[in-house]
Amino acid sequence: MAKARTFQDLILTLQSYWAGQGCLILQPYDDQMGAGTFHPATTLRALGPRPWNAAFVQPSRRPSDGRYGENPNRLQHYYQYQVILKPAPANVQELYLGSIRAIGLDPDLHDIRFVEDDWESPTLGAAGLGWEVWCDGMEITQFTYFQQVGGIECDPVCAEITYGLERLAMYVQNVEFVYDLAFNEQFRYGEVFHQNEQEFSAYNFERADTEILFQHFKDAEKQCRELLTGKKLPLPAYDQCIKASHAFNLLDARGVISVTERAAYIGRVRALAQACCEAWLQTPMGEYKPRFG
Amino acid sequence: MPDMLLELFSEEIPARMQAQAAKDLERLTVGALTERGFMFEGIKAFAGPRRLTLAITGLPPEQKDVREELKGPRTDAPQAALDGFLKKTGLTKEQLKVETTPKGEVYMAVIERKGRATPLVLAEIIPEVMGKLPWPKSMRWKPGNPVRWVRPLHSILATFDGEVVPCEFAGIQSGNTTRGHRFLSSGNITVRRFEDYEAALKKAHVVLDAAERAEIISNDLKQKAFALGLEPIEDIGLLNEVSGLAEWPVVLIGTIQDEFMDVPAEILQTSMRTHQKYFSLRDPKTGKMANRFGLVANMLTKDCGKEIVAGNERVLRARLSDAKFFWDEDRKHSLDSRIEKLKGIVFHAKLGTQFERVERIEKLAGEIAAKIGADVTKAKRAARLAKADLTTGVVGEFPELQGVMGRYYAQHDKEDSAVADAVRDHYKPVGPSDAVPSEKVSIAVALADKLDALTGFFAAGEKPTGSGDPFALRRAALGIIRILLENKLRFALKVSDDLLTFFADRLKVALKEKGVRHDLIDAVFGLGHEDDLVRLVARVEALQAFLKSDDGANLLAGYKRAANILKAEEKKDNKTFTSEVLESKLVEPAEQVLFAALKAHREHIDLALKKEDFSAAMRDMSQLRHPVDTFFDDVKVNADDKAVRENRLNLLASLRATLHQVADFSRIEG
Numbered sequence: 001m002a003k004a005r006t007f008q009d010l011i012l013t014l015q016s017y018w019a020g021q022g023c024l025i026l027q028p029y030d031d032q033m034g035a036g037t038f039h040p041a042t043t044l045r046a047l048g049p050r051p052w053n054a055a056f057v058q059p060s061r062r063p064s065d066g067r068y069g070e071n072p073n074r075l076q077h078y079y080q081y082q083v084i085l086k087p088a089p090a091n092v093q094e095l096y097l098g099s100i101r102a103i104g105l106d107p108d109l110h111d112i113r114f115v116e117d118d119w120e121s122p123t124l125g126a127a128g129l130g131w132e133v134w135c136d137g138m139e140i141t142q143f144t145y146f147q148q149v150g151g152i153e154c155d156p157v158c159a160e161i162t163y164g165l166e167r168l169a170m171y172v173q174n175v176e177f178v179y180d181l182a183f184n185e186q187f188r189y190g191e192v193f194h195q196n197e198q199e200f201s202a203y204n205f206e207r208a209d210t211e212i213l214f215q216h217f218k219d220a221e222k223q224c225r226e227l228l229t230g231k232k233l234p235l236p237a238y239d240q241c242i243k244a245s246h247a248f249n250l251l252d253a254r255g256v257i258s259v260t261e262r263a264a265y266i267g268r269v270r271a272l273a274q275a276c277c278e279a280w281l282q283t284p285m286g287e288y289k290p291r292f293g
Numbered sequence: 294m295p296d297m298l299l300e301l302f303s304e305e306i307p308a309r310m311q312a313q314a315a316k317d318l319e320r321l322t323v324g325a326l327t328e329r330g331f332m333f334e335g336i337k338a339f340a341g342p343r344r345l346t347l348a349i350t351g352l353p354p355e356q357k358d359v360r361e362e363l364k365g366p367r368t369d370a371p372q373a374a375l376d377g378f379l380k381k382t383g384l385t386k387e388q389l390k391v392e393t394t395p396k397g398e399v400y401m402a403v404i405e406r407k408g409r410a411t412p413l414v415l416a417e418i419i420p421e422v423m424g425k426l427p428w429p430k431s432m433r434w435k436p437g438n439p440v441r442w443v444r445p446l447h448s449i450l451a452t453f454d455g456e457v458v459p460c461e462f463a464g465i466q467s468g469n470t471t472r473g474h475r476f477l478s479s480g481n482i483t484v485r486r487f488e489d490y491e492a493a494l495k496k497a498h499v500v501l502d503a504a505e506r507a508e509i510i511s512n513d514l515k516q517k518a519f520a521l522g523l524e525p526i527e528d529i530g531l532l533n534e535v536s537g538l539a540e541w542p543v544v545l546i547g548t549i550q551d552e553f554m555d556v557p558a559e560i561l562q563t564s565m566r567t568h569q570k571y572f573s574l575r576d577p578k579t580g581k582m583a584n585r586f587g588l589v590a591n592m593l594t595k596d597c598g599k600e601i602v603a604g605n606e607r608v609l610r611a612r613l614s615d616a617k618f619f620w621d622e623d624r625k626h627s628l629d630s631r632i633e634k635l636k637g638i639v640f641h642a643k644l645g646t647q648f649e650r651v652e653r654i655e656k657l658a659g660e661i662a663a664k665i666g667a668d669v670t671k672a673k674r675a676a677r678l679a680k681a682d683l684t685t686g687v688v689g690e691f692p693e694l695q696g697v698m699g700r701y702y703a704q705h706d707k708e709d710s711a712v713a714d715a716v717r718d719h720y721k722p723v724g725p726s727d728a729v730p731s732e733k734v735s736i737a738v739a740l741a742d743k744l745d746a747l748t749g750f751f752a753a754g755e756k757p758t759g760s761g762d763p764f765a766l767r768r769a770a771l772g773i774i775r776i777l778l779e780n781k782l783r784f785a786l787k788v789s790d791d792l793l794t795f796f797a798d799r800l801k802v803a804l805k806e807k808g809v810r811h812d813l814i815d816a817v818f819g820l821g822h823e824d825d826l827v828r829l830v831a832r833v834e835a836l837q838a839f840l841k842s843d844d845g846a847n848l849l850a851g852y853k854r855a856a857n858i859l860k861a862e863e864k865k866d867n868k869t870f871t872s873e874v875l876e877s878k879l880v881e882p883a884e885q886v887l888f889a890a891l892k893a894h895r896e897h898i899d900l901a902l903k904k905e906d907f908s909a910a911m912r913d914m915s916q917l918r919h920p921v922d923t924f925f926d927d928v929k930v931n932a933d934d935k936a937v938r939e940n941r942l943n944l945l946a947s948l949r950a951t952l953h954q955v956a957d958f959s960r961i962e963g
Contacts, residue, residue: 071618073611087436090445093304107476111590111601113538114342116307118430129432129444131305136604137569137588145432145445156436176610258637 004103006182007169007189011057014081014163017102018055021095023083026056031239032246035060036082036162040238043124045084046149046158047277048286052086057165061246063253066201069194072177076200077193079165086158088145096143096161104172111136119144123245123269125151128160140168150277204253213247220244224272234279241272294334295454297349298487299419300471304343304444308537310429311340312503314443318345321425325418330357339501342540344471346501348487354454356408365389365400375400412453416460419451423462435463455485473497474540477593498541498593507536513544514572514587521546523574523583528566535570539591545598547606549584553613556620557701558582563691564616569609619686627706628699631681638683643753647680650745654679658741665782667733668711675715676738678703696720722772729776736776743769751792770799777826786824793824800826804833812962813837819957828905835907836956844915851921852958855945858930862942870939870946878940883927887920891947902954910955921948
């Protein structure tokens with residue numbers, strides 16, 4: 001059980017581990033999003049009766065978490081590793097622990113715990129029950145049994161496993177400053193992403209043109225609605241929903257959305273997500289037949 | 294007699310739900326057994342991270358036979374009545390007996406149910422109880438199956454007298470196996486009864502009983518701290534929580550890096566507690582927080598926890614770096630400069646922003662300060678700064694440190710120390726066990742803060758309901774009551790009637806806990822003009838003492854008699870009797886004596902009341918006992934002479950008015 005020495009080793013190890021468990025290894029979705037859950041391979045595929053097992057890296061953007069490259073572990077752009085298993089296998093916790101062993105964390109030497117942490121995404125109208133997984137007091141994974149996505153009950157229930165890759169790598173590599181992570185044998189994480197964090201923090205907090213962003217939000221919302229009327233195209237519509245959500249996150253980081261408006265904007269994105277999910281279930285890949293409410 | 298063992302083994306159950314789940318499991322099972330006529334000797338429920346367990350001792354091997362006789366309709370009743378009775382009893386007409394009763398011939402049903410073997414009944418009870426168990430939050434996990442449990446359920450162990458009770462829940466068949474610790478044990482464990490179950494689990498590194506786990510943690514923590522010359526800072530809530538997070542608790546000690554030790558102890562402690570569930574330690578001699586912490590792992594390792602401690606220390610460093618960063622950043626801006634930012638924080642949609650709230654509290658605190666003799670300028674200043682820490686990074690991260698941080702920042706800004714203290718203490722008391730502020734400036738702001746919330750929410754129609762009190766208004770009212778009473782503050786609560794009633798209710802609850810009768814509080818509130826709580830309580834206490842004496846109890850009886858007569862006669866005459874008593878019309882000696890007694894004592898009573906010496910007033914009232922008794926013995930109130938009758942009623946009314954000066958005696962029970 002060799003430790004995954006570099007950041008990319010970690011990713012490669014997880015990829016091959018979950019491929020070995022029969023997961024589709026997908027690639028990141030090519031839209032800006034706050035978390036892997038937004039990937040249509042999670043949001044949409046979590047719905048409907050068809051079995052679905054997939055794993056992928058998803059670059060995640062949280063504009064207000066930008067710290068200009070000065071915080072030891074907070075980033076506005078980071079990587080999530082996401083596994084989605086539908087239906088959730090009975091031994092899913094064991095499968096997960098297998099992945100922890102694979103990356104070189106020996107549960108016999110560490111203190112691994114499943115601590116209550118239910119998950120909810122108001123923007124996606126999604127919720128589930130689960131835990132954050134602690135390794136020696138460090139949260140290394142979010143583990144969720146989806147109960148609802150887009151306001152629709154999930155049946156079968158799927159398990160979503162989300163690793164925060166930088167955080168996990170910092171633990172495995174025994175590094176305290178994210179930019180010190182070995183990305184591979186030659187490059188540090190900072191050499192790849194430090195400037196990125198500086199520039200995007202400035203963009204997120206200072207330079208992003210709020211008028212343009214408000215317009216983006218409106219446009220995306222409008223386009224999404226249009227794509228869901230007449231002959232429905234839920235997949236392109238959902239892209240627009242993702243775009244609206246990111247525009248909102250940027251506006252939020254720019255501090256131009258008041259507390260009351262905030263709830264209203266989240267509600268608007270949720271309405272889009274719900275409409276996309278409902279439309280998706282009418283497609284051949286969605287084929288939803290409600291069995292119970 | 295045989296025993297029963299039930300274990301419901303699942304994925305990790307949230308720590309906060311475990312204790313209640315064990316109680317519910319016990320309660321529901323007892324209910325189901327009793328309903329079916331079972332008695333047993335003992336029952337005990339256990340809960341832990343992955344299992345709920347129930348052990349019942351002395352359960353009979355068979356259910357008792359039941360013989361029941363039910364009376365049905367008369368034999369000449371319509372067919373529909375008979376049909377209904379047959380349906381209810383599940384019998385046919387031929388199976389009914391006919392009995393002759395005083396009401397005629399009626400059908401009787403005799404139902405005999407043979408008691409079933411206990412395992413059969415248990416097999417029915419177990420799934421029923423599991424289906425009813427009220428988890429605060431539960432989930433589905435079986436495809437196409439709406440069954441819910443707190444997390445996926447993996448096995449059901451159910452035995453009676455050592456043998457499996459065959460039953461099923463969520464598609465899981467019961468058996469006689471369980472599993473031990475997730476990492477410190479492997480494979481299935483087969484058990485027959487509770488004794489070998491508990492022992493086998495211990496061998497498999499599972500401590501079944503939460504109380505035992507808590508004791509292990511508490512003792513180990515004390516010992517390990519003691520070895521370092523330290524002691525743990527007691528934290529029952531945390532102890533209970535971590536007891537629910539480990540099946541095999543192992544206490545380890547870690548070190549806090551020196552660079553964090555000049556961050557306020559409250560921040561360190563809160564960060565360690567809320568994020569990491571660590572215990573803080575302190576030096577017993579100085580009481581100062583130590584640079585060590587206690588953590589509870591669920592694991593024994595070859596290296597005796599070295600890696601675990603190192604890992605936890607690393608996590609803590611990252612956590613405390615964040616906290617220290619906020620602490621350092623926060624002090625770059627004065628509290629005063631943050632007040633403006635409160636305009637952006639909504640307090641409540643109907644009550645405006647925190648800034649507007651601060652303006653109100655500031656004004657109110659000034660008014661209260663003037664009344665209670667606090668420094669008005671300081672009280673207003675403290676009120677103005679009271680909420681400014683809501684905009685700081687530390688409070689954003691740890692909302693429970695509101696006030697505490699405000700005081701630190703106020704001190705850093707060189708604000709007056711009474712002002713800084715009031716910024717912290719204006720939230721007090723935070724709970725029934727929390728001390729109330731005793732410094733006048735703090736008291737003024739604390740009262741203003743709570744009164745503003747109460748009047749605001751009441752005016753906005755957001756009163757607490759039976760089930761919900763989202764804005765903690767009961768706590769606020771009780772806080773005001775405690776501040777006033779414990780500081781013996783004379784202060785009129787100038788509030789709306791419904792709010793005054795709300796205070797009365799809270800006061801009743803508070804005084805009830807001290808053994809004061811609620812009807813006495815009603816009696817004093819019933820006067821309708823008492824808004825000084827200190828005086829009110831003095832009245833209630835005097836009243837309680839008074840009623841305990843013989844004279845008091847008898848006078849109350851006399852009063853009631855008088856009040857009842859008055860009520861009846863006033864209704865009859867459709868008027869109230871308030872006129873002067875005419876001495877000339879007093880015929881009987883007993884009424885003359887009562888009149889004289891009233892006249893003689895009234896002056897004393899008035900004087901005592903003016904001095905607020907309620908005990909003295911009531912002592913004087915008790916002197917009226919004999920004249921009242923004699924009056925009722927000797928005098929017929931409803932005299933034939935109309936004028937005499939009216940005069941007597943006026944005399945009784947005058948007695949009533951005299952007693953009503955201390956309390957509305959009509960509200961007193963008994």
